[in-house]
Each structure stands twice: as C-alpha cells, then as structure tokens.
Amino acid sequence: MDALTDLLDGPRARGAFLLRSVLAPPWAIRIADRAPLTLLYPVDGDAWVVPDREPPVRIGPGDIAVVRGPEPYTVAGDPATPPQIVIRPGQVSQTPDGDELCEEMDLGVRTWGDTAEDTPGAGVLISGTYQMDGEVSRRLLAALPQVLVLPADAWHSPLPELLFAEVVRDEPGQEVVLDRLLDLLLIAVLRAWFARPEAGAPGWYAAQGDPVVGPALRLLHERPAHGWTVAALAAETGVSRAALGRRFTELVGEPPMAYLTSWRLALAADLLREPDATIAAVARKVGYGSPFALSAAFKRVRGVSPQEHRRTRGTGSAAAVS
Incomplete structure (x- = not known):
C-alpha cells in the first residue's frame, strides 16, 4: 500500500448529500454548510466557484471541481451575481433573509431548483457533498487547494455521466449506490489531478x-x-x-x-x-x-x-x- 492509497482510502461517503440543481439565470448560491469537501459537475452551462479570499474559478460543462471546506464560498452562473440562496449546515436552503426554500424549490427525486430543465440558458449542476470529519481525510484535505478543477479534456471517465444518470433514480439501496459512485469519482479525480504538473503535489x-x-x-x-x-x-x-x-x-x-x-x-x-x-x-x-x-x-x-x-x-x- 502506498501513501496516496492510504489517503484516498479515507473518504467513505455515508449518506452523502447528492443533488441535481436546475437554475434559471442569473443565479448564485452561497455555500455556508461547513462541509469538508464537495464535488461539482456542471452538466449544462458554465458555473463559477467564488471563494471569499481567492479569485473566481470557472468550471464548464464536463469539468469537475473539488472544493475544500469548511470556509464558505459562492457558486454562480456569473461571478458578479449576488447570492439569492444560502445553503446552511444540514443542507438547509434559505433566502439571504432566512426564509426557508427547501420545499419551494423541490423538483423531485434529488432535484432542486427554480425552473424546468429545458428552460433556455438554465444551469444544470450535479453536486456531491461529504459530511466526513476523519483525521485521515484531513491529511488528504491538507494536500488540496481550496478549489481544484479537472478540465473535461484532461481525463476520460464514465463516472460523471453515470452519477448524473443515477442521482435521480429512486431504487432500493440507491443511497449506497450513490455513496460508492461519489467515492469512485473523487478518487479518480484526485488521482488524475495529482498527476498534473500544476497540481503542486505534496512531497510524499x-x-x-x-x-x-x-x-x-x-x-x-x-x-x-x-x-x-x-x-x-x-x-x-x-x-x-x-x-x-x-x-x-x-x-x-x-x-x-x-x-x-x-x-x-x-x-x-x-x-x-x-x-x-x-x-x-x-x-x-x-x-x-x-x-x-x-x-x-x-x-x-x-x-x-x-x-x-x-x-x-x-x-x-x-x-x-x-
């Protein structure tokens, strides 16, 4: 067993929060859930990850972003758009004034948003959020930037499309299926990322x-x-x-x-x-x-x-x- 295998063995999703979001422009979501790690996969439309202390990072369709918490950040169709939605701990969605939005924006099985998927210009985004708090995982998180992006043309994997297809299914044992898919996707992305020159991989x-x-x-x-x-x-x-x-x-x-x-x-x-x-x-x-x-x-x-x-x-x- 090598050091990377040991670190990647840490993330074990258990009831991870997976969601397909469908949002009409202009849209912006403030993520303040204090989760340690989130994967973002834009399916349609560009998205921007806007950390509080770093420049905005663009992610296009097919790209995968890994965002390290627990610091808050914003995900938006345009980095200049002010947040209309705030995600708080426990994946509670509210307006910036504190009004609840969870039921109002429910669009079906693990689908959430404010418009139909075929709305022109709508952004469609798959997100997978870990709730883990293990120290082995913290060693891995310490090796990552706050936001890393693996471009769609930098690797080839069926996992993003498979996760997209499975996230809206409502079958027996589906949570376990989604947990394992999220784990596999994270491991594949990080393995590909660490192999890239710009990753600034740690000494080990x-x-x-x-x-x-x-x-x-x-x-x-x-x-x-x-x-x-x-x-x-x-x-x-x-x-x-x-x-x-x-x-x-x-x-x-x-x-x-x-x-x-x-x-x-x-x-x-x-x-x-x-x-x-x-x-x-x-x-x-x-x-x-x-x-x-x-x-x-x-x-x-x-x-x-x-x-x-x-x-x-x-x-x-x-x-x-x-």
Whole structure:
C-alpha cells in the first residue's frame, strides 16, 4: 500500500448529500454548510466557484471541481451575481433573509431548483457533498487547494455521466449506490489531478516514485505498527541509514520517524472516532506499546489527549484505557 492509497482510502461517503440543481439565470448560491469537501459537475452551462479570499474559478460543462471546506464560498452562473440562496449546515436552503426554500424549490427525486430543465440558458449542476470529519481525510484535505478543477479534456471517465444518470433514480439501496459512485469519482479525480504538473503535489506524492524513498514510504504505510527505526527501514530498502534519512527528508520534507509519528497519530485520530474502540486497542493498531505512550504522543503533537479529541469529535464518551 502506498501513501496516496492510504489517503484516498479515507473518504467513505455515508449518506452523502447528492443533488441535481436546475437554475434559471442569473443565479448564485452561497455555500455556508461547513462541509469538508464537495464535488461539482456542471452538466449544462458554465458555473463559477467564488471563494471569499481567492479569485473566481470557472468550471464548464464536463469539468469537475473539488472544493475544500469548511470556509464558505459562492457558486454562480456569473461571478458578479449576488447570492439569492444560502445553503446552511444540514443542507438547509434559505433566502439571504432566512426564509426557508427547501420545499419551494423541490423538483423531485434529488432535484432542486427554480425552473424546468429545458428552460433556455438554465444551469444544470450535479453536486456531491461529504459530511466526513476523519483525521485521515484531513491529511488528504491538507494536500488540496481550496478549489481544484479537472478540465473535461484532461481525463476520460464514465463516472460523471453515470452519477448524473443515477442521482435521480429512486431504487432500493440507491443511497449506497450513490455513496460508492461519489467515492469512485473523487478518487479518480484526485488521482488524475495529482498527476498534473500544476497540481503542486505534496512531497510524499512525488517521493513515491523515488527508488529509495518510495519503498520506505510503502513500508511505513503497510506496517505502521511495526517497531521501525531509521536503521531498520534502511536495511529493508537496501541503503545506508544516513542516505535514507537525507533523501527522505529532502523529498518528503520531514525525517522518516517524524513522518511515521504523524501518520500513526492520524490513524489513531481516525480510529478514535469509533465509539467502541479503547485507547489500548488503538495504541496496538498504530504501533504504541501502551495506551499511556499513545496518550503522551497524542498530547505532545496535537495538544489534546485522545479522550479530549474523542469528545470534541462527537463520538460519545471518552475511550476506556484498557
């Protein structure tokens, strides 16, 4: 398993919010739902993603945009159009004055808007919103710009059209089908994006192709609970300890053991979201000899204890120590 696989394994949609929006021009929607990640797929008409602190980004039919939250932003047919609709947490739609719009704009199964789809100039947009809040996913989100756009001519995949066809179906198990399609689409888009020169991929991504650092990264991700030292890692990869340490730090941006610590704690933070997992069990899974060792490392690096982290993530009562 490589670093990208581990990070892409994090997004697991569970009841993701998928919607086909049909909007008459001029239209603009303020997105203030605090969701961590949203995919946007214009089917008809251009759309603009307008972050608060960055220039507007155009997306045309067939392009895919990935927008990283939780900062608010606006999606509009024209970046100069003021928002007429605000999407708040829980996917509640309102006017800027706070009047409810959910029922008024309901057009059928996962379809929402203010006009018919065949209205001249209407914008048709598919959106898929994750509600995830896992720490492994946060490592992935940290590697992304607030808005990335994968142009339609930069890749070829049947997934966008398949999602477009499935989003309006009302069949048994349809939510699970849509969750998995959204996951597949996100993974395909990010894989294609990271391979592009303009992506500015993080150091660990470029390092995966290095003959020295790549194998070391794979070992750390395949066996995070192993009692790794730089010497043991160097022996496994067939280079000297000094050569591995120097090359790893140069490409990844931090020494091997610092990278391993951050990866173990990211895994631990994600595992702690499970209400039945004890700190002792989590410690064993990520390579710490005792719950106290994990707690000390967690508090030192993240500034809070595992119990405090669990409480702030809304996962129920603090984990037991044994």
